[in-house]
Amino acid sequence: MGRHPVYRSATVLEAKEEGRDYLDLLLREPEISQTTRPGQFLMIRAWPGVDPMLPRPFDIMQADPREQTLRLFVKVEGRGTALLKSLKPGTEVKITGPLGRPIEDFSCPSMAFLVRGAGAAAVVHLAEEARARGIGVYTILSASAASRIVCRKYLEPVSTELLIATDDGSEGYEGLASDLLDDLLRRKTVDRVYTCGSRRFARHVQRLDREGRIKGFVFLEGLMACGMGDCHGCAVQKNGQGGYFLVCRDGPHFPIAEVVL
Amino acid sequence: MIDTSVEIAGVTLPNPVLPASGTYEVDEVHAGFFSPSELGAVINKTIFMNPRPGNPPPRIWETPCGMLNAIGIPSEGLERFLADQLPRLRSLGPPVILSIAGNSLQEWQDLAAAVDRTGSVDMVELDLSCPNLEEGFIWAADEAALSRVVASVVKVTRLPVISKLSPNVRDISEMAVVAERAGTAAVSMVNSYQGMAIDIGTRKPILGNITGGLTGPAIRPLAIHGVFTTFKKITVPIIGMGGIATWQDAVEFLLAGATAVAVGTQNFVNPLTMKEVIEGIAGYVEEAGFSSVRDIIGLAQE
Missing domain, CATH: 2.40.30.10 (Translation factors)
Incomplete structure (x- = not known):
């Protein structure tokens, strides 16, 4: 097959x-x-x-x-x-x-996930695979309120540590989940961060990547008709070099330094 | 077994079904769907002389029974296309149609001559009708421009020339007549209809390019009308397209007068569509008691 x-x-x-x-x-x-x-x-x-x-x-x-x-x-x-x-x-x-492109590089001791809302779904399969390979999994879930936290039941069993931040403080840390990431990076050796579901967090991860503190990746969405590179709808601007990637064919996850957020 | 082959300008297509330019790549990603060797012809996404990035997003927007697109024809440019893509297209088996677009008469000629020189192409299609280019000019919407491009391309290539016509005109059948007089060997019709959508929240146009081209089943009755009215006025064959989603839709185009049909937007929805259309047309022809697909072309005209 x-x-x-x-x-x-x-x-x-x-x-x-x-x-x-x-x-x-x-x-x-x-x-x-x-x-x-x-x-x-x-x-x-x-x-x-x-x-x-x-x-x-x-x-x-x-x-x-x-x-x-x-x-x-x-x-x-x-x-x-x-x-x-x-x-x-x-x-x-x-x-x-x-x-889309499968993620095949698991040559790292640990991964962190900074995800908001339904963006959590993008990293569940990846977190499971990382866990199965003995890689440390640090998950930070963000939502507006406790009732909007999703995919927790799938991520909790495969996470070495799972942290929660809500905008209204109804669960976990009240404030920005990116603060939790910064704190995590001070406490643990994390060399790879995947983010999804928030442009604000993506920009934060891009900054950390630029500073050389972690290697950052972002899952992106795009309006797409086909999902396989035919319609060229899901264009995302390349960083620096001009032109566009296609979310469907070149992503949906990208090294965060390579895209304009 | 019925004879499914049709002829366009001296080139025999094993069956009358091909992809509309820019809607189906024949690459590794598509290897699990069906073999492109089963197609009536293969065609590339329109190639320009120089590389182009395409339009800023959003590039597509779904509409009732269709979609708007303003992709802007991203392209790697002629040189890289001929080196990287053409050999693969040629190796697939079916006749190769190369879709080209120039920004000036000189560029149209240079592209056509370069394509001719490869010796690997059976027909050249002139994309005279993309409505989404920043240049904003639709060659096929202007009689004089259409005539000049077709006539000057015909001069520099021995390949049969297909003119892809725009429906964004008063009467597409008259434009087909202009193209025929200028020497086109076939016409493709219809390209997309100019349209747009507005976000009532932001109160701004949705597409990055502001306007786009409408495709999908929403335009099919308009396209059928275009083919039907054109068939009577020209002698060169018509490649019919516009909203074909099923084999029944394709049969409708053949009955209206198309010699071949192209599937576009529906390839995005169901990547097996073209295979299903090929089989469905053959089944229809056989069931109706004809021996060849050619027997049903233009039957609705009588």
Whole structure:
């Protein structure tokens, strides 16, 4: 079985609402669940006809080759995601994947994740893989309030240490999660930081990277029609050298020094 | 077995289905979908003489039954394309159509001559109709400009020339007549319709380029009308496109008068679309009791 993306039917096993506007979606699909690697995503389309037209991209949060399952985490914010929210178990959906570049470099003693809101979903597979390889996993979850903290149940078991910051102080540290990262970097030897879900945090990590304190990476989103380099929609500006990367083909994660945030 | 082949300007396509330029790469990422050797022809994303970065994002926006795009044709430039991409396109098997676009008459000629010299190309398509370039000029929307480009390209290449026409004109069939008089060997129609979307929150246009091109099933009836009205007025073949999402849609274009069809936006939605369309057309033709796809071209005209 190759690692090329394939277009397949998948069966909805669970579509669980999490909080007000998040959705935890479990699919069964035998092939992509075997081939996907940390850092990759898929395109999903779960409605007939041509409206909405385009499939939607989501990080593959978990893949279980034995159970042949894929877990996605969806923030419900538009027409496509609202349709995903109404999915019933047993429904067939169409998915294309795995897409994007897999993360293959695990040559580090530890990794930190600075993620906000649904951005946490992007790093779950990566954190699991790091943990399985004996790499230290430091997770910092950020949200506006305790009720908006997501993916904790997936990240907690694989984290060496998990910290929480909320804007309103309803749980954990009241204030910026980037303060927790700065503190972590003083306490622990962390040489790689992945961030997702907040431009503000991404800029912070970019600054730390520029200062040579860590090697930073960022997961980016982009409006994309295809997810495989055809539509050229998901352009993100290259830092310094001019021109654009494509989030789908060159990412969705980038060395943070290489992109304009 | 029915005969699925069609002929465009002396070039035999094993079947009438090809990708619309710039909507399907034949690279490693696509190796798991279907073999590009099954296509009726292969075509590149339009190449310019010099490298171009493309437009600033947002570059796409979904609309009812379609999408707007303002990609701006990022391109590695002719030299690198010929060295890196063309050999792979050629090796796939189907006829190779090279889509080119110039910023001046001289550049159109230089591009066409350079493509001709490679000896690896079967036809050249002139992208006269992209609505999203910063230069802001649609060659195919101006009779004199269209005529001049086609005539000057025909002079410098022995390759059959396909003119890709813009629907952003008063009457696309008249532009097809202009292209035919200037020596085009076929026309592709339609390119995207100019459109735009506005964010009611920020009160600003959504696309980085402000305007974009509308594609997808939303434009299909308009494109069918364009092909149908053009068929009667020209003798050169038509490559029909505009919102093909299923084989039934493709059959509609053939019945309207297209000799071949191109699938664009739907490739983004279902990467197996072109294979399904190829099989669906053959099934339709066989079921209807014809022996060749050619038998159904223009049937709706009668």
